[in-house]
Amino acid sequence: MLTHLSLRLRIFLFFCLLALGAIAVSLGSLWLSFERAATPALLDPFIFAGLLGTFAILGLCAGIWLLFDENVAKPIEILAAEMRLRAHGGVSRGIDAKTARYLGDLAPAAAGLAGELGDATQLTARSIAEETARLEADKRRLTALLSELPVATVMLGPDHRIVLYDTQAATVLAQIAHPRLNAYLFDYLDRQALEAAYDRMNKSGKEVQAQVIGRDAAQSYAVSLKPLGQGEGYVLIFEDAVAQIAPEAARPLVYDFDLLDRPLRDIGDRPLNELCFTVFDTETTGLLPHKDEIVQIGAVRVLNGRLIEGEQFDTLVDPARPIPEASTRVHGVSTAMVQGAPTITTAAAAFHLFAKDAVIVAHNAPFDMAFLRRHAKATNVEWDHPILDTVLLSAVLFGASVPHTLDALCARLDITIPPALRHTALGDAHATACALVQMIPMLQARGLNSLAQVIEQTRRHGRLLEDLNPVDNHGSTWQAGKKT
Incomplete structure (x- = not known):
């Protein structure tokens, strides 16, 4: 009945039940003792003892639960995510056994298994690389022939x-x-x-x-x-x-x-590795979607579980205002660079067509989508695409307690973002797409095969986006340090 709940939540409920049971037994014992004493004058001392015992039990159970959560439940969750990374995410680095040092032999055993799996993965990767090289050679010959x-x-x-x-x-x-x-x-x-x-x-x-x-x-x-x-x-x-x-x-x-x-079916029921995704990012004049403007849009496409090289959208956008120097220092887009660039209505309409019939993916999607939706009426488009957020996908796979910034996610997945491309719309979109490609088989390994199942799981971590995008006094969302 509780299998759909996370391990840490189930353990928390177990300690809650334990505390309630102990309190019930304690209060029951005090009540029976009071009845046997048959001395009404002792009621106040018995009530005081009951309250004292209740708070003592709650404090003791809470303390033990915190220790158990920190040293057992959370390490198990981390260990499971690390093993899933190596089994399905293409990561081959070793597992840090110190993470689960209180789990006895489980951590060393998992590290050993990961090592064996890594060796097997490297052997398989070499075989795949050799076959890929052969196919690439055939493809080059075919390309040369077609060139004529x-x-x-x-x-x-x-x-x-x-x-x-x-x-x-x-x-x-x-x-x-x-x-x-x-x-x-x-x-x-x-x-x-x-x-x-x-x-x-x-x-x-x-x-x-x-x-x-x-x-x-x-x-x-x-x-x-x-x-x-x-x-x-x-x-x-x-x-x-x-x-x-x-x-x-x-x-x-x-x-x-x-x-x-490929048979046609409803997008919500289609397997993740058969979907078309448009992964995008924006750079802006500031961090307030209700008044700042987009200065750059970058996007790439993921189809059938792979990044489609060559299919990308990259444009500067004229915000019709000076770009603050503080923002330029972050993303490198200056006021001079956007002179003559398309306006947001033109750029957003072109991006909308690029993303047609695809699931839109972004890292902290509410921030980027808020800018696009603000101009939807002027652009004459509707942003009614299904949307996935890699912040929430990361939380589903690795737990809500670990960092979910783009840098942290890429480090977890062994994805390197070239420094020159970090904080550029296309560079960050490409990194997010690489993360998505690695996370798709990991999600499917957890039994989350369809878009509908994944969206249902991500909704349970919606609080993360609320924390990232608090509502300001204008009713709009913003994120301090969105590009971290």
């Missing part, structure tokens, strides 16, 4: 979601919006013309040509649609893209073929 072909290619599933694109196609798509896997092609090109061409292709079973306009109606494109097989999707080629791109340009591929045969 004068086409800009996009592969799509039967639901018109992007499964693969090359650099030439990415350049064409970027004229409209940021290219990204799992995005609908209709985010870039006119739906009506594409669906008509798609129907003709399916009926004939052969390649068809069409002329389509961009979603922004700024440009027209000649395209060819080639079927992959009945119900298996198709390849779209931009016929006139060659002249737009230097012929010697490298053409790495961005792809995920699992998207071709």
Whole structure:
């Protein structure tokens, strides 16, 4: 019945029950003694003894519980998190046995197991690295071959979601919006013309040509649609893209073929490692969302449990006011740097499209989202995405008693943030995304397989965000030292 509660909470309830039982026995004994004495004049001394005994029992149980919590329950929670880090989080460093020095042989045994697991992990990692190197060599050969072909290619599933694109196609798509896997092609090109061409292709079973306009109606494109097989999707080629791109340009591929045969289901029930996440961070003129402004937005995408290299959003934002020198010293963005940059309405609209159909992730998300939501009406967008906060994910995995700053989380997961990128929107977003990728298998190992299950767990630690973002006297949230 209490299995859904944390170990420390269950132990706390156990000591509460123990204290109540001891108090009940003590008061019962005093009452029976008073009844046997049959001396009403002794009532006050008996009441005093009862109160004294009650406070003594409460103090004793509280003291023992604090010692037990600090030296047994908390070390067990830390030890479990450390073992989970090594089993599922890709961390190989040794376990500090001093953390659980009062747990007898449990800590040395866990450290030994972690060492064995680390050796096995390193052996497996070497094998994976060798196989990855071979696959990368094959991929480079394929990339070199494609570089000789004068086409800009996009592969799509039967639901018109992007499964693969090359650099030439990415350049064409970027004229409209940021290219990204799992995005609908209709985010870039006119739906009506594409669906008509798609129907003709399916009926004939052969390649068809069409002329389509961009979603922004700024440009027209000649395209060819080639079927992959009945119900298996198709390849779209931009016929006139060659002249737009230097012929010697490298053409790495961005792809995920699992998207071709993934069944559609409600996002809340979908496994975490099948979700699309947009991980972002902002830099601002100050720490008050009700009056300060964003000066930089950075974001990356995580799809199917991996970071998609090359799919990133990075823009400076003109706050239409001078940037305080104190803020510039933190994030390095000066007033001169944002001259000519897009306004928040333009930048937020572009970021909203980049994050379309994805779960938004941030470290201390209420802070960053407060800035975006304040401008939502002017931007003409709704921030109705599901949102995950890595502060709360850290609390779910490692307990609420340890630090949950971005630096602490990255140190725990052996993630290194280059000093030049720390406190930049894209640098912090990339670090947060790396942390998310490592935490996904750890969450699934705890039986938290779906987004709905994870959100339910994070709600239990909502107090952490309240402490990070107290309400000021304007009714807005802010965080002192948000970027620590």
